[in-house]
Amino acid sequence: MEGKAKKGVFHRIGGALWDCLDYPPEQRRIILKLDLTIVLWGSLSSFIKYLDKSNLSNAYNSGMKEYLGIKGNELNYxxxxxxxxxIIFGLPCAYLMNRYNTRWFILTIEVLWSIITFCFVSIKTPLQMIVLRTILGIVECGHFSAFVFLIGTYYNKREAARRQVILQAFTVLGPMFATYIQAGASSSLDGTDGLDGWQWTFLIDGIVSVFVIICQVIFIPDILDRIKPNRFFSEADIQWLRTRRPPIxxxxxxxxxxxxIKEQLSWLKQWRVWAFWGFGVCQDIISLSNQSTQFWLKGWNKIKPxxxxxxxxxxxxxxxxxxxxxxxxxxxxxSDTWLRGRRWPGIIAAGVWSFAxxxxxxxxxxxxxxxxxxxLYYNTDVGQAASGxxxxxxxxxxxxxxxxxAFVAGGINVCAYIANSIVNNIWFKTANQPYVQTGxxxxxxxxLFYIAIALALGLTEKKYVAKFQIGSEKESDEESISAEESTTSQDEGSSKKKDYGVVEISRSQQTEQK
Structure with a gap:
């Protein structure tokens, strides 16, 4: 790889906007290829998933309730x-996405959920709605955590948060655009070819899903530990990406x-595993308040038709x-720039605002x-904004x-769904909306729990990370996020394949090449 380049104002500003813009040209090209093959298509895939996931509530408020004769809390069911x-399939999916090809794991579940989305067009009874929605939970539960896992294997501490929050941000854009699609379908397509507007919404979503899946077959690679040279990444590219791993x-x-089994049981004894699962619980319960918005709007029609x-x-x-x-x-x-790779301060800020x-x-x-x-309703999703x-x-x-x-990533959603199933059905019942003050x-x-967990992890992070570092008890913040370390050095030390190709790099023999 190329050597050190002088960094002017343009490179510093570019690096703040998008980190790899101040990398040497060859290295910048590799990172941009990662962004276009993984982050772009992962984000679009997450967009489609949450478009599909949120459309049930939109359809319910746009004619499906009357069409199917939905009563009481059947939407909650x-x-x-x-x-x-x-909940049932979350952790098994976490095992599968690590044990087998992560790329094909993602594509398989996307094909299955697209088929289910098309099936929603033809439902006739509330029971069919409940059954299809349940099956959708089986095939979608491992999707987001699989992409988080995939991205996490490629990017360093200076780059990771921006990619993960982009992935997460598209889970927010999905429900946002779902509202526009539903509004457009209700006003422009309602009754066309014998389909109601809410049915057209599911049909449109399914068609878009198929397009995204075809593109993913072409672009998305497997995780870094298992990737092989292909049309986008050469052997040299892959080896350089592996040298960017921290010395642990x-x-x-x-x-x-x-x-x-013993290894997995040992993980359950670690409080940090439960802490991250606790994040999922907190964020999901905080976000339950946002579903009151549509019910509140409909309630005004009863007060003033x-x-x-x-x-x-x-x-x-x-x-x-x-x-x-x-x-x-x-x-x-x-998090990636001003906070120098620290993740917990942003979570605390989101927790404070959400509490208020x-x-x-x-x-x-x-x-x-x-x-x-x-x-107030428009700010109910700030807690979710920090989930990335x-x-x-x-x-x-x-x-x-x-x-x-992978185990931790899979468990986050499992615990979130458990919390949702309990709290949503007791304190956010459809029949009580929008009067859910206790909720x-x-x-x-x-x-408040969001804040406490972030503080606990942040205050103990350095000591925990030091246990796995090679050669020193700790690294400075500058070393952990330095662009120089990640973009201008090349390892001459030997590498050893370990655990599905995990490469352990010795940095004691690093040299800088011009």
């Missing part, structure tokens, strides 16, 4: 079925099935997702001031063992 399926001791893979149209029920929720998207970007960029918003939602009258209520940070954090903190990193109080409490 459908979402609970999704959550229970995700990698855990060896158990040789027997009992050894695998004609206040809002069906299209407005969908479009007036979009600023909530836009705010979450902007906060995601802000958290990611500040949820407390206000619980205290202020539901049908009081419209502007105030809009402001803890997903990224989980892969960095457990980078010494990719099996444990908002509970969300506020979990905003």
């Amino acid at each position: 459908a979402n609970t079925g999704y959550n229970i399926a995700s 001791k990698h855990e060896t893979k158990p040789e027997t099935r009992w050894g695998v 004609g206040s809002y149209t069906v299209a407005q029920f969908n479009t007036l929720t979009s600023p909530m997702y836009a705010i979450s998207f902007m906060c995601s970007v802000l958290f990611g960029w500040t 918003i949820m407390l206000a939602l619980a205290i202020i009258p539901v049908y009081g001031s419209k502007p105030v209520r809009f402001f 940070l803890y997903w990224c954090y989980s892969q960095e903190l457990f980078s010494h063992n990719i099996r444990e990193a 908002h109080y509970i969300s506020a409490v979990f905003g």
